[in-house]
Amino acid sequence: STPLYSSAASDVYKRQYIYFIKNNYTNITYMQKAKSLKNQFNSLINPTLFLTPEEYKAFRTLITNGKLTKADNPAHHCGVMAIPYNKTSKELFIVHHKKANQWIFPGGHIEKNELLETALVREMREELGITLPHTSFPFMFSVMPIDNKSHTCRTHFDTWFLLTVTEVFPDCSEFNETKWVSIPSAFTHITHLTYLNVLKRMQKSNLFVN
Secondary structure, three states, X not given: XXXXXXXXXXXXXXXXXXXXXXXHHHHHHHHHXXXXXXXXHHHHOOHXXXXXHHHHHHHHXXXXXXXXXXXXXXXXXXXXXXXXXXXXXXXXXXXXXXOOOEXXXXXXXXXXXXXXXXXXXHHHHHHXXXXXXXXXXXXXXXXXEOXXXXXXXXXXXXXXXEEEOOOOOOOOOOEEEEEEEEHXXXXXXXXXHHHHHHHHHHHHOOOOOO
8 A cells, every 4th residue: 555645744734734724714715715616626735635646646637637526427526524523522523324334424525516615514514413603624635445336436536624513413314323432442443544544644743632
């Protein structure tokens, strides 16, 4: 397997993330002014926000192609993923998804004509029953192969958000089970390599902070 970026790159990533947080208003304003999903991606992605250089290249190729949603590209398309984090209890919210048949984080496909923030707001309302008070800024991107022959999806190109929340009201029709877990416990529940690598990157970069 391709190794994660070096510690030096991780330091760059952490500094960039802190910069994004400090300049949240400016970046969110730009996201909201973007007229297309493609324009948003072109303004946001760079190699330090990916697990590997290969994933960055694959994501960039998809953006150039321009077919980003499941409606336009059933096999290879974009989604939004969220990591709900309770800063007080230091716990993460995970879901055992019925279709995926494993523990994952909440999220889903970006619908046609949606932007990143509208997709995130919709998915969190549908899956967690919450209304986001503001638009979060994405902290990383991933490319995840889907090995399920019963579905048309072959690759998910996901944008990741860290959400600070204290209460959720999950849609039980989509999940077998849901729970708040400690960060160490999340590593024992989640088995998919992409999700594990996202957690490792976040933990290494000290993104679970007060």
